[in-house]
Amino acid sequence: MTSTLWIGTRKGAFLLRPGARGRGWKLSGPQFLGHIVHHIVQDPREPKVLVMAAKTGHLGPTVFRSADRGRTWREAVQPPAFRKAGDAEEARAVQKVFWLTPGHSSERGTWYAGSSPAGLFRSEDGGERWQPVGGFNDHPQRPQWAAAATPDGDLLHSINVDPRDPRHLYLAISPGGVFESTDGGAGWAPLNEGCAADFLPDPNAPYGHDPHCVVVHPSAPDRLYQQNHCGIYRLDRPERRWQRIGDAMPRKVGDIGFPIVLHPRDPLTAWVHPMDGQTVWPRTSIAGRPAVYRTSDGGRSWRRLDRGLPPSQAWLTVLRQAMCSDGRAPRLGLYFGTTGGEVWAGANGGESWRCIARHLPEIYSVTCAA
Amino acid sequence: MSCTVRIPSPLRSYTAGAVTVAADGATVAEVLASLERHYAGIRFRMVDEQSRIRPHIRLYVNMEEVKDLSRPVGSRDTVHVICALSGG
Numbered sequence: 001m002t003s004t005l006w007i008g009t010r011k012g013a014f015l016l017r018p019g020a021r022g023r024g025w026k027l028s029g030p031q032f033l034g035h036i037v038h039h040i041v042q043d044p045r046e047p048k049v050l051v052m053a054a055k056t057g058h059l060g061p062t063v064f065r066s067a068d069r070g071r072t073w074r075e076a077v078q079p080p081a082f083r084k085a086g087d088a089e090e091a092r093a094v095q096k097v098f099w100l101t102p103g104h105s106s107e108r109g110t111w112y113a114g115s116s117p118a119g120l121f122r123s124e125d126g127g128e129r130w131q132p133v134g135g136f137n138d139h140p141q142r143p144q145w146a147a148a149a150t151p152d153g154d155l156l157h158s159i160n161v162d163p164r165d166p167r168h169l170y171l172a173i174s175p176g177g178v179f180e181s182t183d184g185g186a187g188w189a190p191l192n193e194g195c196a197a198d199f200l201p202d203p204n205a206p207y208g209h210d211p212h213c214v215v216v217h218p219s220a221p222d223r224l225y226q227q228n229h230c231g232i233y234r235l236d237r238p239e240r241r242w243q244r245i246g247d248a249m250p251r252k253v254g255d256i257g258f259p260i261v262l263h264p265r266d267p268l269t270a271w272v273h274p275m276d277g278q279t280v281w282p283r284t285s286i287a288g289r290p291a292v293y294r295t296s297d298g299g300r301s302w303r304r305l306d307r308g309l310p311p312s313q314a315w316l317t318v319l320r321q322a323m324c325s326d327g328r329a330p331r332l333g334l335y336f337g338t339t340g341g342e343v344w345a346g347a348n349g350g351e352s353w354r355c356i357a358r359h360l361p362e363i364y365s366v367t368c369a370a
Numbered sequence: 371m372s373c374t375v376r377i378p379s380p381l382r383s384y385t386a387g388a389v390t391v392a393a394d395g396a397t398v399a400e401v402l403a404s405l406e407r408h409y410a411g412i413r414f415r416m417v418d419e420q421s422r423i424r425p426h427i428r429l430y431v432n433m434e435e436v437k438d439l440s441r442p443v444g445s446r447d448t449v450h451v452i453c454a455l456s457g458g
Contacts (some may be wrong), residue, residue: 035449057382057455058380058427058455059381059415059453060414060415060416060417060424062414077410077411084419091422093418175397273430326455
């Protein structure tokens with residue numbers, strides 16, 4: 001495990017690097033102490049470039065960009081913002097930039113951002129200037145799609161670009177559902193058939209669902225995985241109906257959680273971090289016994305991975321951007337950060353875990369950088 | 371017309387640490403535009419894309435709180451930017 005980890009927290013950004021000769025981890029930072037950092041993402045097309053979504057308690061949201069692997073940062077010239085509303089229109093303002101996704105490999109410098117309230121933004125100059133994507137933000141049905149905000153606001157996240165086609169996009173709104181565009185973001189349609197939404201009056205509603213994390217498999221992009229508020233799902237396109245693969249999880253554990261992480265090459269392998277979604281939704285480790293679960297057969301079965309994790313009285317919460325892999329198969333490293341400020345590393349695909357940082361602020365995101 | 375603007379600590383990264391700066395303008399909106407010309411990015415941290423003052427920002431001209439950005443500003447006035455937040 002030799003990746004660098006960027007940790008986005010409620011109080012700034014931190015960096016974890018492997019120690020000399022692979023011994024331990026070295027924590028550095030904070031950068032932007034006091035800033036609320038939701039996401040820090042490396043550009044796979046230009047690895048020196050990183051983009052960070054940030055705000056502070058007082059000030060409006062913005063984006064910072066680094067062109068030297070995070071040594072120095074510069075604020076976006078034009079951060080994500082909705083267009084000026086007309087007289088009879090809802091006057092929306094970005095409260096936070098929540099999600100960042102690099103664009104297609106053929107579109108150097110292109111990035112997408114998701115906000116709360118749910119908005120989609122695009123930059124074509126490496127994150128310097130952001131434009132609202134009118135096809136989504138001004139879609140006549142958007143007010144219905146994102147009608148029910150959570151206490152933290154409705155969130156647009158899980159922006160996925162089909163690696164075969166830069167015009168084929170997926171995104172998710174919590175709550176609101178999964179949506180697909182095949183024309184570069186000009187038009188959008190819901191893609192939620194088969195997903196449960198037990199909090200809605202209509203169990204077969206076309207939208208209004210609560211996807212927590214949706215990922216397109218990078219090497220088999222017709223396969224999507226989803227960790228939803230109501231279960232774990234898989235979708236094999238061109239099918240439109242999600243299959244609930246979380247039904248194969250142990251009944252006492254259930255299939256509720258925030259993140260889902262995919263193997264970089266094997267489309268049958270994925271990891272989840274289940275949480276307690278019963279009664280009033282504690283969203284902590286089930287029974288105080290944290291574990292990661294892995295499927296190696298596309299969701300037909302799941303294996304518990306908890307060696308090294310606390311065996312009891314550990315009430316961890318792992319948010320949707322706070323779990324990642326280093327992509328270094330076959331001895332793939334997995335990482336997750338907790339709202340209690342711990343970072344855990346799972347060697348060999350999560351076979352054994354150890355805590356590599358603690359006492360950090362509330363962790364919002366953990367991302368790997370090459 | 372030039373006035374004085376008092377910058378709170380969360381925004382001093384834009385003013386190179388300056389606590390007070392001079393800005394031009396006959397209204398609060400024009401003063402904010404003047405600040406933006408000199409300190410790019412600072413306006414959007416205080417005022418959203420619909421030209422509304424952000425929830426945890428308060429603007430005063432001298433001792434009077436500003437609700438409307440068209441409020442006039444005189445050359446002897448001081449515009450105070452206040453950051454208001456509670457909790458951890």
